[in-house]
Amino acid sequence: MVAEKHKLLACSWTTVAQRYDQELVPRFKPYTQRLLSLFLQRPLPTGPVYVPACGPGHELVLLGEALPGRQLFGVDLAAGMVELADQKLAQAGLRLRSELAVGDACSVPGACRPAAGMFSCFSLQQMPQPAAVLAAWAAALAPGGVLAVAYWPPAAAPPDARWRALTDPATLAKAVAAAPASCAHAHVLVDEAPAFDMHFDSAAAFFGVDTCRTAASAAPQALGQQHMAELRRLRDQYTLM
Numbered sequence: 751m752v753a754e755k756h757k758l759l760a761c762s763w764t765t766v767a768q769r770y771d772q773e774l775v776p777r778f779k780p781y782t783q784r785l786l787s788l789f790l791q792r793p794l795p796t797g798p799v800y801v802p803a804c805g806p807g808h809e810l811v812l813l814g815e816a817l818p819g820r821q822l823f824g825v826d827l828a829a830g831m832v833e834l835a836d837q838k839l840a841q842a843g844l845r846l847r848s849e850l851a852v853g854d855a856c857s858v859p860g861a862c863r864p865a866a867g868m869f870s871c872f873s874l875q876q877m878p879q880p881a882a883v884l885a886a887w888a889a890a891l892a893p894g895g896v897l898a899v900a901y902w903p904p905a906a907a908p909p910d911a912r913w914r915a916l917t918d919p920a921t922l923a924k925a926v927a928a929a930p931a932s933c934a935h936a937h938v939l940v941d942e943a944p945a946f947d948m949h950f951d952s953a954a955a956f957f958g959v960d961t962c963r964t965a966a967s968a969a970p971q972a973l974g975q976q977h978m979a980e981l982r983r984l985r986d987q988y989t990l991m
């Protein structure tokens with residue numbers, strides 16, 4: 751069952767990789783940059799930097815430029831994402847000090863342990879057991895290592911809240927709240943609410959862009975076109991409300 755789900759996720763993220771890179775990476779940029787500035791606030795110990803669910807590789811390039819000489823390690827479930835990351839790293843001249851792998855990033859690869867740092871932007875909400883994953887990542891850090899995590903922000907205000915409520919990860923928030931118990935050896939350095947609004951002009955615009963995201967892009971394959979047509983009908987009805 752897990753293998754089947756991974757196959758579906760990998761396939762759907764590969765399908766949307768180019769579009770994700772073009773449309774959502776720029777939209778997420780303020781979050782990526784804020785997380786990066788927090789991550790870089792203290793000196794890292796010796797060791798590689800791990801980027802779980804690295805997507806199309808823009809974070810790897812930013813990290814490589816900010817941390818000269820540092821070994822980078824990116825893992826993503828989707829071969830299409832890893833292919834884009836490979837191209838970006840090569841273009842930035844960072845290929846020689848980076849490693850990429852297609853696979854499940856819920857755990858940390860042996861070659862990357864202990865990690866000096868880990869950078870996870872909008873990937874933890876993808877993991878089925880976020881609290882356990884957070885604990886596994888924290889346990890693979892070198893002493894003094896830093897783990898930076900950003901997860902999908904809740905809707906700020908109406909009208910976004912009306913449709914964003916359908917996808918907000920309340921269950922993830924609960925899981926993360928429970929995580930400190932299993933990360934007892936780690937200290938929380940900063941915990942801040944997202945400062946940037948994630949606004950979509952309409953339910954239709956959200957639905958369209960959301961097809962770049964896993965749940966919706968996997969949905970046509972998992973649920974069938976008829977189900978998707980019904981979702982679109984509801985979306986249009988909802989837009990008119």
Ligand SMILES: C[S@@+](CC[C@H](N)C(=O)[O-])C[C@H]1O[C@@H](n2cnc3c(N)ncnc32)[C@H](O)[C@@H]1O
Pocket residue numbers: 759760763775778782802803804805806809825826827828831853854855856870871872873876877
């Ligand atoms: C929203 S994107 C985030 C990508 C990137 N970190 C960013 O900030 O743009 C989510 C990524 O998680 C990957 N992903 C989902 N589940 C995964 C898993 N279990 N292991 C590795 N990658 C996973 C997807 O393939 C996709 O590239």
